[in-house]
Amino acid sequence: xxxxxxxxxxxxxxxxxxxSPKFIEFLRKRxxxxxxxxxxxxxxxxxxxxxxxxxxxxxxxxxxxxxxxSNYEWPALGVFLAAIACALLGFADDYIKLVRRRxxxxxxxxxxxxxxxxxxxxxYIAHEEAHLPSYLFLRFVDYHIxxxxxxxxxxxxxxxxxTSAVNLTDGLDGLAAGCAAIVLLAFIGITFIxxxxxxxxxxxxxxxxxxxxxxxxxFPATIFMGDTGSLGLGGAIAGLAVFTKTExxxxxxxxxxVIEALSVVIQVISFQTTRRRVxxxxxxHHHFELKAWSETKIILRFWIVAxxxxxxxxxxxxQSRGV
Numbered sequence: 001x002x003x004x005x006x007x008x009x010x011x012x013x014x015x016x017x018x019x020s021p022k023f024i025e026f027l028r029k030r031x032x033x034x035x036x037x038x039x040x041x042x043x044x045x046x047x048x049x050x051x052x053x054x055x056x057x058x059x060x061x062x063x064x065x066x067x068x069x070s071n072y073e074w075p076a077l078g079v080f081l082a083a084i085a086c087a088l089l090g091f092a093d094d095y096i097k098l099v100r101r102r103x104x105x106x107x108x109x110x111x112x113x114x115x116x117x118x119x120x121x122x123x124y125i126a127h128e129e130a131h132l133p134s135y136l137f138l139r140f141v142d143y144h145i146x147x148x149x150x151x152x153x154x155x156x157x158x159x160x161x162x163t164s165a166v167n168l169t170d171g172l173d174g175l176a177a178g179c180a181a182i183v184l185l186a187f188i189g190i191t192f193i194x195x196x197x198x199x200x201x202x203x204x205x206x207x208x209x210x211x212x213x214x215x216x217x218x219f220p221a222t223i224f225m226g227d228t229g230s231l232g233l234g235g236a237i238a239g240l241a242v243f244t245k246t247e248x249x250x251x252x253x254x255x256x257x258v259i260e261a262l263s264v265v266i267q268v269i270s271f272q273t274t275r276r277r278v279x280x281x282x283x284x285h286h287h288f289e290l291k292a293w294s295e296t297k298i299i300l301r302f303w304i305v306a307x308x309x310x311x312x313x314x315x316x317x318x319q320s321r322g323v
Contacts, residue, residue, distance in 0.1 A: 001197040005188065008065040008201045009208030016061040016212025020054075024216065024223050027051035032098050050221060053094045054213060055229025059087045061209040066202055076198035078125035079239030083206075085118045086163055086235025090227030105227065115163070118235070119156035126242055127151065137245045139320040158247050163234030165257035168264055168283045170230040173221035174214050175285060175299050179256050179306040180233040181210035186253055186310040187240045190317050199243060206236055219296050249317060255309030256302055260284060 028051055063084075070076060093105035126132045134151035135144040147154055170176035184207045191200035210233070216222050225233075241250040251258055263284035270278045279287040288298045 005201050005204040008069050009204035011065040012061040012205040012208035013212040016209050020216045024051050052224040052226040053228050054223040054225040055232050058209045058213050058229050059232050062205045066205050073198045074129040075243040076202045082122045082239040083232050083236035087228050087232030089114050090231035094226040094228050115160050119159045123152040123155045139249050159238040162238035163231045165261040166234035167230040169260045173219035174217050177210045177214050177217050178303050181207050182306045182310050183254050186314045189314050190244050253313035256306035
């Protein structure tokens with residue numbers, strides 16, 4: 001089983017590395033470049049025009065080894081389909097931005113409706129096909145709560161929250177891809193010790209694709225993942241949390257994403273109530289940019305924080321299973 005996980009991850013990594021140069025050239029020829037928000041950090045203006053939609057590469061690299069190696073069990077299929085559906089939503093958003101040459105894509109209402117539809121599909125596979133119990137596990141205290149008919153709502157909150165948080169984190173070269181790889185690496189461990197080897201193999205493919213993408217996305221990036229990548233990776237992480245019953249533990253496993261999302265929430269609430277900003281700019285990685293931290297310094301330190309959160313989350317899961 002370990003061999004399949006390693007083979008799937010290595011294959012995804014190599015596919016991503018070998019296809020990236022041609023894909024980047026393809027995007028450059030068609031001028032599919034990133035549009036930078038005018039209200040963002042001034043240093044980001046020089047990144048305008050950098051090829052985007054690298055998420056297409058990530059999920060192509062994941063799909064090939066997964067579809068070849070998979071035994072097509074429902075949990076792994078559920079995560080894979082949720083990730084692909086979220087990636088397609090992100091692709092539509094990216095494509096509209098590129099065609100209209102602006103930083104705004106799909107309407108918020110459209111994203112909401114599609115996310116609800118994906119959540120319902122994920123709930124159906126989890127509850128009806130994989131026969132997962134509608135429990136909310138509190139692994140910190142080894143206790144569970146039966147949420148009953150609220151289970152689909154829980155899945156929506158996990159999916160919407162995770163995709164949004166990963167998307168907000170995707171603001172510096174390699175930040176989201178690196179943090180996602182770290183969280184997914186923790187899920188390899190979680191799925192392996194729980195005997196969910198198909199999920200472990202899929203997580204391995206995702207980690208491999210993220211690392212392969214980082215070869216070109218690391219500072220200074222020659223390609224961005226776009227919403228295709230950030231929403232797709234968020235969907236994959238959310239799906240893994242659902243099928244491993246770690247929805248609550250995900251708050252810790254993906255702690256770096258939680259911090260990024262919370263910084264935006266705090267900033268908005270503070271400004272609307274007091275007309276004052278807590279941070280120089282949100283998400284919080286922009287705050288450190290305006291504090292004159294170098295981009296590489298921010299990225300590396302966020303990766304360290306992500307690793308600490310993921311390691312603590314994995315340790316709690318391991319202890320809750322008595323391993």
